[in-house]
Amino acid sequence: MRISELSDRSGVAxxxxxxxxxxxxxxxxxxVAATRAVYDDSHLRRLRLIRALLEVGRLPVAAIKQVIDAVEDESLPVHQMLGTAQYALGPAVEPEPSDDWQAARAETDRLIDEQGWTIAPDAPTRNELAQTLLTLRRLGMSTDLSRYAETAGGLAAAELDALPLDGSRESAVEAVVLGTVLYGRAFDALRRLAHESESARRLAGKDQTPPAG
Amino acid sequence: MRISELSDRSGVAxxxxxxxxxxxxxxxxxxVAATRAVYDDSHLRRLRLIRALLEVGRLPVAAIKQVIDAVEDESLPVHQMLGTAQYALGPAVEPEPSDDWQAARAETDRLIDEQGWTIAPDAPTRNELAQTLLTLRRLGMSTDLSRYAETAGGLAAAELDALPLDGSRESAVEAVVLGTVLYGRAFDALRRLAHESESARRLAGKDQTPPAG
Structure with missing residues (x-):
C-alpha cells in the first residue's frame, strides 16, 4: 500500500x-520508484505498537525508540525484549545516598527472594519498590508487603497465560504494555471500589443508627 | 505554640x-493578643494531613480544600468524609456520548453487583472503571475483570482492618489517602516484578537452551 493508505488504515495522520x-x-x-515507497502489514503492526506505547503507556518518544530498537534487534531474546518495554513503563527512581535507603533496598531484595522470584539484579523496579517502602517506613506505616507480593504473583501467572508469545515480536510487546497498564488501571479502580464497599459495610450502618433510647 | 514553632515542628515553611x-x-x-495567635496539636495534625494530600495524593489545592471541608463538617458521617478523600484520588472521567460507553458502564455496574459491593450510584470510580473497560474492548482485549475484583476485595478487607477509625477525623482521612496511594503504588511495582519473574521462568530458559543435536 502507499503511505496515504497506511495513514488511512492505521488512523495515524x-x-x-x-x-x-x-x-x-x-x-x-x-x-519501488525514486519517489514512491510501498508499505505492508508489518508497518500497520508497528504503528499499532507505537500508538499503544504512546497513548496507553504514555511513554516519551525517546523511550519508545528504545523499545522499538529492542523489537528490531532479533538477536535479543524475547524475555529481554519484553523487559525493555516493561522497565520503560515504571518511573525511574534514583537511589538516595542514605542508610535508610540502603535498608529499604535490602528489604526489597529480601521480599523478592522470599517470593522465589527471578528478577534481574539491576531491574529498575527494585529501586521503585524500595522508594515506596522507604516512604511507608518514614510515615510509620506497615512495610509488610508479603500479602501484596503473593497476590501479585497469583495475578501475574494468569496474565502471562494470556500473552500471545507465538506471534510477532511487535504483538508480544504490545500485549505486555497494554496488559500491564490497562489491567493495572482496572485493578487500581477496583481496589478503591472494594474500599468504598468495605467502608460502607463497617461504617455506614453505624452512622445511620439513631441514638438508643 | 507560636506560628514559628508550628512551622519548625511540622517541617512546613x-x-x-x-x-x-x-x-x-x-x-x-x-x-491571645492583637498580633499573636497560638497553635496546638490539632494544627500539627492538620498540616500532616495537608502534606499527605499534597505530596503523596498529589491533589490540587482546590481538591484539598474539599477534603478539609469534609473533615471539618462534623455532621458528615465518617464513611462519607472518607469517600470525599477517596473520590478525589481518582481521575475525573466524563461519560462519552456513545452506545459503546453505555455498554461499558452497564458492564461496570454489573461487575459491582456481582461482587455484592455497596457503591454509591454516583461514585466517580464507576465512570473511571467504565472507561478502562471501554479501552480494553476497543483493543479487543479480555474485559473479564472478575478475578481482579475478587482479588481487590480480599485486599480491601485487610486494608480496612488496619485503618485507625477511632482517632481524629484527620488521622482517618490521612490513613485512607496514604494507604490507598502507597500500597497501590507498591502493588503496581510488585505486579510488574511478578511479571518479570513469570516471564523469566517461561522464556529465559527457552532462549538460553542451545539447539538440540
Whole structure:
C-alpha cells in the first residue's frame, strides 16, 4: 500500500507517519520508484505498537525508540525484549545516598527472594519498590508487603497465560504494555471500589443508627 | 505554640503555613493578643494531613480544600468524609456520548453487583472503571475483570482492618489517602516484578537452551 493508505488504515495522520519514519520508529517502506515507497502489514503492526506505547503507556518518544530498537534487534531474546518495554513503563527512581535507603533496598531484595522470584539484579523496579517502602517506613506505616507480593504473583501467572508469545515480536510487546497498564488501571479502580464497599459495610450502618433510647 | 514553632515542628515553611491559613486549609489559631495567635496539636495534625494530600495524593489545592471541608463538617458521617478523600484520588472521567460507553458502564455496574459491593450510584470510580473497560474492548482485549475484583476485595478487607477509625477525623482521612496511594503504588511495582519473574521462568530458559543435536 502507499503511505496515504497506511495513514488511512492505521488512523495515524500522514504527517505523523512521516515523522515516525524520520525518527526511525517506523521502518522504511520498499522503494519501488525514486519517489514512491510501498508499505505492508508489518508497518500497520508497528504503528499499532507505537500508538499503544504512546497513548496507553504514555511513554516519551525517546523511550519508545528504545523499545522499538529492542523489537528490531532479533538477536535479543524475547524475555529481554519484553523487559525493555516493561522497565520503560515504571518511573525511574534514583537511589538516595542514605542508610535508610540502603535498608529499604535490602528489604526489597529480601521480599523478592522470599517470593522465589527471578528478577534481574539491576531491574529498575527494585529501586521503585524500595522508594515506596522507604516512604511507608518514614510515615510509620506497615512495610509488610508479603500479602501484596503473593497476590501479585497469583495475578501475574494468569496474565502471562494470556500473552500471545507465538506471534510477532511487535504483538508480544504490545500485549505486555497494554496488559500491564490497562489491567493495572482496572485493578487500581477496583481496589478503591472494594474500599468504598468495605467502608460502607463497617461504617455506614453505624452512622445511620439513631441514638438508643 | 507560636506560628514559628508550628512551622519548625511540622517541617512546613512559615510562608506556606501562612498561605494555608489564608486559604482556609488550616484553621486559625487562638488569638491571645492583637498580633499573636497560638497553635496546638490539632494544627500539627492538620498540616500532616495537608502534606499527605499534597505530596503523596498529589491533589490540587482546590481538591484539598474539599477534603478539609469534609473533615471539618462534623455532621458528615465518617464513611462519607472518607469517600470525599477517596473520590478525589481518582481521575475525573466524563461519560462519552456513545452506545459503546453505555455498554461499558452497564458492564461496570454489573461487575459491582456481582461482587455484592455497596457503591454509591454516583461514585466517580464507576465512570473511571467504565472507561478502562471501554479501552480494553476497543483493543479487543479480555474485559473479564472478575478475578481482579475478587482479588481487590480480599485486599480491601485487610486494608480496612488496619485503618485507625477511632482517632481524629484527620488521622482517618490521612490513613485512607496514604494507604490507598502507597500500597497501590507498591502493588503496581510488585505486579510488574511478578511479571518479570513469570516471564523469566517461561522464556529465559527457552532462549538460553542451545539447539538440540
Amino acid at each position: 500522514l504527517a505523523t507517519v512521516k515523522y515516525y519514519l524520520r525518527e526511525g520508529l517506523l521502518h522504511q517502506g520498499e522503494q | 512559615l510562608a506556606t503555613v501562612k498561605y494555608y491559613l489564608r486559604e482556609g486549609l488550616l484553621h486559625q489559631g487562638e488569638q
